[in-house]
Amino acid sequence: MRALAYLEWRFAMHQIAAIGRSPLRLAIWIPYALSLGYLACARLFGSHQMPVGSVRLSAEHLTGMGGLYLIALGITVALSAGGRVSAFRTTAEAVLFSNSGIKPIDMAVWLQLRKLLASGLRWAGALAYYFLIFFPQHASPLGAAIAFLTALLAVALLMSVELPIFLLSRGSFNLGFRAFGWIVAATGFAYVAIGFSGERVWKTAIGFVRCDPGGAVRSIQRGSPSALVLFCALLAVMLLAVVCLAHDSLPELYAVSRRSLAAVRRRQSAVRQTRYGAVVSTPAARIPSGALALAWKDWIGFRRGRGSFALWAGGCLFWAACGAGFAYASIALDDLSPMLTLFGASALLLVFLAPQGAAAGLAGDLAKPLFWLGKDALRSRLAAWTLGRALRGGVAVGLAPFSAGLVLHQLPLTLAAVPVCLAAYWSLQALGIGLYALFPNPIDARGPMALVRTLVTAAYILPALVLGGAVAALGGGAAAAAATVCLAFVAEGFLTIEFAAHRFSERGATTAIVAESA
């Protein structure tokens, strides 16, 4: 165990030394630290008003939050039982540990403790944010400390449950654990639906099932010592399970780690698996020339990817159903705020994730020498590359307002839906590669980077929306407003691509190599 602690210690020291060698990388922490500092000062020295907005969580919202936790827990349990566990950081680490002669139990306990500590540290900042914004002003310092610690343990439990569940579910329990996980996740979905369907539905549903995960969330928020004890006990049980079950686990841990790491690599380079070993090549005459050949390459990759078309078609149906559902709800329900919250949150999540997907895909392409053999200017190739990706995503998302427009008999909304979403989606892809050109790690969405991404994305989409709103307010009509939004997004997209092309020029390979090694 001492050797493992030494390894971690040296690892941390080398990371600090690396930061010391290029302190510029700390720049992304500045907005994070500033905003956290501002919130802390506002809470400590400000008035009794909440520093950000006036969001107070109702009982329904707490049920929804409990449901979200159950979804995450259920999915984690099901996937862990299915072997989706990232025990070792790299396959080299697994081999190193195996060669070191350290007992498998010590190794597994260490992996579990490391996961606990790492997830605790990683989430402490995010929870501090949450508490600074939402925690009741009148709570005592001790209550606040207990609440914060309990929330941290709850998150750490969620993040570190995979190894014990994997060890527990080996053999004959496997199917049972997977089924249990999916049942928990489905229950979570039901609670989220109840939590975001308005007070009346919530009261009826909770009165019927007589079990509300919102109560547990409330206990944590109140700083209940029993909740703290409960989560401590759960973590201890998880650690005990690892101790009892890890004695012969090294080969399996090695195998699942390799699988998980390979999956992460595939995700980072956006490589899809195909069901084909050999296919009939596309005749050259059907391949567009110049930069558009990249859009063709993306399309052919999509067409051949295993399950890609089904996934896209499912996405189209999902968004169309969301739009139609929202439209019907707007007709039937008095209070639309829960639906708006849910719909808005989904849209925001998409706005946040779309650029990341583009960055991950581009990282894989930039690392390929053939990308650089294209004759057209880099900006044209990047524009075509983003267009190829945006066509699918933009159309799928655009079906939400399209179907809403159909249900509500709003012709302008129906007509403008797909073009506006396409322009916005293409522009978000451009933003993704712009961000990647600045921060060459396509998938980093941890605390400071998440804040930077959020701020940049918000600053990026606001001008188009404001311009569109202004045109509508000035009596320009819906068509003019939609056209303005489209044009603004396209203009922003081209500017961002120009910037990215300038950054990538002469440094594309190094950017991709940095991303791959990150």
Next chain:
Amino acid sequence: MHEPQLRVEGLTKRFGAKLGLDGLTFSLDRGEILGLLGPNGAGKTTTFLCLNGLLRPDSGSIWFGGKLLGGDRGRIISLIPETPDVYPMLTVWEHLAFVARSGRIPDGWEARAEDLLARFNLGDQRHTLGQALSKGMRQKTLIAATVLAGAPILLFDEPMIGLDPRGQRELRELIRSLSAAGTTIVMSTHLIESAEALCDRLIFMKSGVAIASGNAAELRSRANRADRTLEDVFLEITA
């Protein structure tokens, strides 16, 4: 005055305080094969990235046929990296078609592509996806596509790594045939015997500096080791 096809003058690249390349200078005639040899960290890959335009050198200039090259020189000096990264979802033939179309190569490229497939024994694999190819096949696909693009200078970074003996022999023959057809080659390798057999000239590098250059006989005589192997000479010079 004789103008070499490729002239590199004073190529220098710094990574912070560390010198990756320090004033590298050499020139190459059309069809010549140059081998870069050196211990790990000698600056071979940095040289390739700078030559190809993927890394901006701090100073120095690169001339092609008497013309100073700018930043966008990847189509003149093309790099085939150590890990041959191809598109997993494109077939071998589609790689060639993709390069031809994106590079706006004029009509008639199909015949050349067919010839390249035949020359690299890729004919049977033309409809195989990139993800299903072995490393050697991926490397051949990448080379064929790059040659099709018409780059007069090819950079091979550690091309023999990961290839079986047959693959290595095929690659050597391929490099020779490319050279005979007028393509200028710069390759890095740790296989000194291969380099000796293949390269017209060699540069020994250490810590970003070219410490010796010439053909194998010249290097031996420079080290006063005419009876020793090139490996002995290399180890002595780079010690």
